[in-house]
Amino acid sequence: MDIVVEILLGFGMSMDAFSVAITRGLAWKCQIKHALLISIFFGLFQAFMPVLGYILGLQLQVFILTIAPWVAFILLFLIGIKMIYESLWVADDEDVCSIFSFKEILILSIATSIDAFALGVTFAVLNTPIMEPILIIGLITFLLSFLGVYIGKSIGHLFENKIEILGGIILIGIGLKILLENLLF
Numbered sequence: 395m396d397i398v399v400e401i402l403l404g405f406g407m408s409m410d411a412f413s414v415a416i417t418r419g420l421a422w423k424c425q426i427k428h429a430l431l432i433s434i435f436f437g438l439f440q441a442f443m444p445v446l447g448y449i450l451g452l453q454l455q456v457f458i459l460t461i462a463p464w465v466a467f468i469l470l471f472l473i474g475i476k477m478i479y480e481s482l483w484v485a486d487d488e489d490v491c492s493i494f495s496f497k498e499i500l501i502l503s504i505a506t507s508i509d510a511f512a513l514g515v516t517f518a519v520l521n522t523p524i525m526e527p528i529l530i531i532g533l534i535t536f537l538l539s540f541l542g543v544y545i546g547k548s549i550g551h552l553f554e555n556k557i558e559i560l561g562g563i564i565l566i567g568i569g570l571k572i573l574l575e576n577l578l579f
Contacts, residue, residue, distance in 0.1 A: 400527045404534035407513065410506040410568050411436040415539040417564050418502075419546020429547075432499055433540040439503040440510050441532025447514020448524055462508045463576035469505035470569030473498065478562035509572065 415432055510531065517524045 395522060395527060397526075397530075400530045401534070403513075403527060404531040405538075407440055407510050407531050408436075408535035408538045410509065410572075411440060411503075411535050412538040412542045413564060413568060414502050414506050415542030416546040417560075417562075418499075419543035420549070420560070429540050429543040431496075432543055433536045435499050435503040436506060436539040437532045437536030439507040440535035441528045443507040443510040444514030444517060444524055444528050444531065447511040447516075448518045449514075451515035451518030462512055463573045466505050466508035467569040467573040469501055470565045470572070473501060473505070474562040474565035474569070476562070478559050481559045481562070505569070512576075 415436065418432055419429070514524065516522075517527070
């Protein structure tokens with residue numbers, strides 16, 4: 395696999411994480427430490443999940459590929475619903491940074507890297523070396539996630555708390571996209 399393909403793969407694999415990072419930047423009044431934490435989690439999971447998929451790919455290929463889209467959909471759907479609920483029913487004066495949670499970032503990291511897991515299965519089936527692609531995917535995801543948080547933070551003040559509804563809808567949409575892409579193809 396040449397470097398151009400690996401870079402394009404990195405951008406393609408990081409788009410879900412980038413979108414989610416924007417929604418988190420919109421919803422939270424993030425500081426640089428939050429942006430770094432989100433970026434590190436998303437980048438590491440995008441790099442780690444293909445390795446896990448590669449290792450387990452040959453043994454469990456059929457089962458993993460059928461259940462993974464459902465897991466991603468359910469996780470993103472539940473988080474999206476939670477965001478919409480908090481936007482509509484959590485007091486406006488509540489400190490938004492207090493909603494920032496490691497548990498939610500972990501769940502989002504897993505949900506947005508399910509496709510990277512499937513990519514690892516593909517690498518195993520094709521007997522493709524994975525070290526260089528996972529490093530590129532992880533780095534691009536880290537950079538785009540960091541950028542995404544700041545894009546969200548920059549425009550979030552224009553819409554106040556109601557932007558969280560849009561973020562929830564986006565997460566649900568990403569989950570549906572993952573599910574439909576894997577069910578239809």
